[in-house]
Amino acid sequence: MDPEVFDTRYLPRSQQFEAWKQWYGRVFDTVPLRPELQGFEAKHLTWRLDGFAFSRVTAPGVSGRRSRTLIHRDSIDHWVITLTKRGTHKVLAGDIVAEPAPGVPLVQSLADPMESERSDYDRVQLYLGRDDFREIAAVMDAARDVPLDSPNGRLLAEYLLLLERSLPTLEQGAAQGLKDALRAMVAACIKPTADRIVEAATPIRASRLELVRRAVERRLRVSALDAAMLCKEVGMSRSQLYRLLDGEGGVARYIQSKRLVAAYEELRDGENPKPISAIAFELCFPDASSFSRMFRRQFGISPSDVRGASFGRLIQAHTSNDRLLLKPESFGDLIRFL
Template sequence: MFDTSPLHAGDEGFFARARAWTLSGFTINTVTAPALSVVRTNTLIRREPVDHWAITLSKRSATWLDSGSATLAAEPGLPFVVSLGQPMKNKREADDRIQLYLSRDSFHGIGTLLDASCMRPLQRAGATLLADYMRLLLRNLPSLDEEDALRLTDATRAMIAACLAPSASRIGEVQPLVNVTLMERVRRAIRRHLHSSTLGPELICREAATSRSQLYRLLEGEGGVGHYIQKQRLSEAFALLCDPPATTTISAIAEMLCFADSSSFARAFRREFGVSPSDVRDAARGGLPPLSASAGVNEAGTGSFAACLRGVPPPASAILDLRP
């Protein structure tokens, strides 16, 4: 398929790791590799005449591409589209990447959109949403049963179309998956700042690239933004208290997770789990199983990834705000 060689002079060979899931009509691939130069020539296309589209999401490295008729500098964190039926060369530094290889037979319905997106920067809002969907897809794929996995092609086709060329009708088709994807973006933003006293709607909106109204609607089923943040902090506290070697005091955990004092922390903890922080710590140090399950996150308002694949309708309040 490709001629591949180490990018830096003097390298002899290289070590890389790849993992792939082959589904109905497309493949999901993860690759960890050093700095590389990759070429697909006309000779290779004649020898291996695969003309799939490839959507690539790089984690760490920019990618420089040249197809002869167009060039593209793709920044990390934003996906880009190429066609394997077109000669190209690219280079990038050491990277971890996710790739979707899309069969033209299975994705011909959005072929015009994909061809128009090849070797072009994608609109940032749609590209960010597509990147989040690719990460969500990769994380959930190993846990999906066969019946849910069979639904992935239709769901992925609709999601790609909505991200490449957003419209009210396309967004409506994939609103449940959009909500789950945005919820994951919000969750990551909150997890990054759990220990920060500035964590609130303004910070979350900025980091998750969403509007305040969208955030409020998304977390309405969780009791609101403040309640959701507290549940995440309590879940983190529960995990810390279940670690027998940990020496951090309960009052220090309360302070670290931005509770006003240890008393308010203990009251909130007991309301959430039905036991006190000291009871959980004592059980863990005594080798007993946890006295209560972790709070986790109840995302019934947006639905699980598998549920969305089964066509669960979006909540009545669902909207989409793709910020430029």
């Protein structure tokens, strides 16, 4: 699924912030935190689906304000769940001041006046239309403006990161199932009950797998990586971890598979000069021959064949097919009809 893209980097530097300001203008008034800097290189990607939208934004520091005047002028009232990946984020909503740390979700409503301030940042946001998510309205409204700094909030954060990774390859026909999973997952993480946790079993498992996947990929080159280290890293018991990865072939097999995938990516890079033996050693394989045997078992091709194909340009990296919109519809128009 292709996102809608707004990217100021392709505009003259003198026009970049004004374009960004106009893009958000019907929803937020924006001011750069460092107006003395020339240029404002920022990028906004939005995936629109039935009843909800997901966005990723990378931008310099900025302050924003959604005033009552803007709300009366444009009555978008979606809920939005924000996850800051990099940078600081401070929000003022009525008498509430919230400063969620990176990795901590925050629920807000565009029906409320608010002010925010961000340093240079990278964030993802999930917009939920009230009509399509009315079954969880009470849950969403009760959670407004309070950072979800809890184990369940961490699960929701992992699910948002999983969405970010998965949406570019999502088939359009899967949107309805995703909406149902979102509804269940958000309710279970914000206001968990036994019934909600059962209903959200599938997305909860997906979030836990994402948590483990990212922990494994951070430690791929650590030879001591094992079940005990993973349990400590992700906050799971040994039995929970083994149940979670049972369908993946077990903990040791899962770690090995991720290391082999990392090796494949290095080998398919025609500009990577490392010898195959060095790649195997860095990824904690005991020797080149056992690495080659495991590699062929997983991919049906030898490491040297992958390396040769990459040099021969037979294996091509995926290229982005984002659509560059220099004069797109506004952000307000983009999310209005969820």
